[in-house]
Amino acid sequence: MSADAVVVGSGPNGLVAAVLLARAGRKVLLLEAAERFGGGLRSGELTLPGRVHDLGATVMAMALASPAFRELREQGLKGVEFAHPPVAAAHPLDDRPAVLVHRDARRTAEGLGRDAGAWLATAGATARGGFPLVGLLLKPLGPWDPAPRAFASAARFGLAGVLPATTLARRAFRTVEARAVLAGMAAHSMLDLRAPISGGYGLLLAGLAHLVGWPLVRGGSQELADALVAELRSLGGEAVTGHRVRRLAELDAPTVVLDVTPRQLLAMADLPPGYRRALQRFRYGPGVFKLDWALDGPVPWRDPAVAEAGTVHLGGTLEEIALSEAETAAGRHSPRPYVLLVQPYAADPTRGGHTLWAYCHVPNGSPVDMTDAIETQIERYAPGFRDRVLARHAMGPAELEAANPNLVGGDVGGGMASLTQFLRRPVWSPAPWRTPLPGVFLCSASTPPGAAVHGMGGWQAARLALKDQARSR
């Protein structure tokens, strides 16, 4: 097929770019290296026959809140059903009840005792900023809708969010519980929690739990990828798996959108020296070590309320989680790591039984097996967990990168989420999705606004490509 646009890579960003270009009437060819579409949205049978596991993302708060996916759904994306667990997230603690983050901010605050008011003034205020605030945070470089109240709430958010999570937690909260919850949320960023803006990631995720919840896709995240591919095909686009693009010279189209990270782009093309140097400076973050399990029943949490949560943050207090993340940032393996655990069965009974996944952060490219460290952290809050395991599947950084070349050294964020790389992702520019090569755009999580299933990199790259075409006509 001769195409107006080739999209390389079918992660959420590539898929969103492909669908938006096709909706604008362009003939689109989507090329995916793997045998299935979806990138971080892929699902498959990792343990036992009939068990559906998400290889990457499960929790779809960003997809519900992002302007790109809201636009796609409003304009008719079909075949995707979001399922909400009764509790968005839980944070078990030793010798006291777990903290529960509900969709309802007030109910969450009630569980935080002396910090009830502080929770409503921080996470609650973020949720009250609504979609206009989320829109600003996910489109930090515009285009902005004229919504003055959103700028006011963004300014308020910015003052708190620029702080390290450790500082924000200690300033905003007095209780062990509220501080721990913020740490658990902030650690999604994979940053040292003493680093600037790590507090902002925590605040945004907590706010999203109240604004849209932390749902998952019924049947597995693959359903979302497949729905986008179906839409692309219904618009006349072609989508091909098992096709890895090695050099841009292989492609023949006026527009090329790349869902790849800087390291791959460097290998794909001869780039002007300034841009090449900028991409070489791009820093990847820590990797992850991920386990998927098939269980013969639910995790036996000491506090039964944790069973209702889709996501569980393990690792204890603010101090413990901050120590674990500081160890990783320093290139070491924490013996008691922060563990991010997802139990899809809390919301979705269609995945062939009790499947579970969890990961901990490790230094980029680490070959160390963290199975025992992760399972020991689970046993700490769920004694007898190991007896429930029917089968397990482990992926360290090398296996993750082999499955998806964007996960460089096991970095699931597409590059470090530091303040510097918030501003320079991967280059300092009002339109960092545009490369210096005419008609070539970058759209992966290595562009703003970074990691997660929001599709905004693809949305921005498609928008710029269409704008450039309109100008050159």
Ligand SMILES: Cc1cc2nc3c(=O)[nH]c(=O)nc-3n(C[C@H](O)[C@H](O)[C@H](O)COP(=O)(O)OP(=O)(O)OC[C@H]3O[C@@H](n4cnc5c(N)ncnc54)[C@H](O)[C@@H]3O)c2cc1C
């Ligand atoms: C284990 C894990 C858990 C996660 N959990 C969550 C979560 O719960 N919620 C959330 O919002 N986010 C989560 N994320 C992050 C989220 O999945 C990513 O941020 C998101 O998928 C990035 O999208 P992307 O389109 O930039 O790239 P990706 O989803 O990584 O997709 C890139 C695609 O491009 C393909 N590709 C790369 N190079 C080439 C080439 N040369 N030729 C052809 N194809 C190529 C790859 O095979 C891949 O399919 C998780 C990620 C992982 C790995």
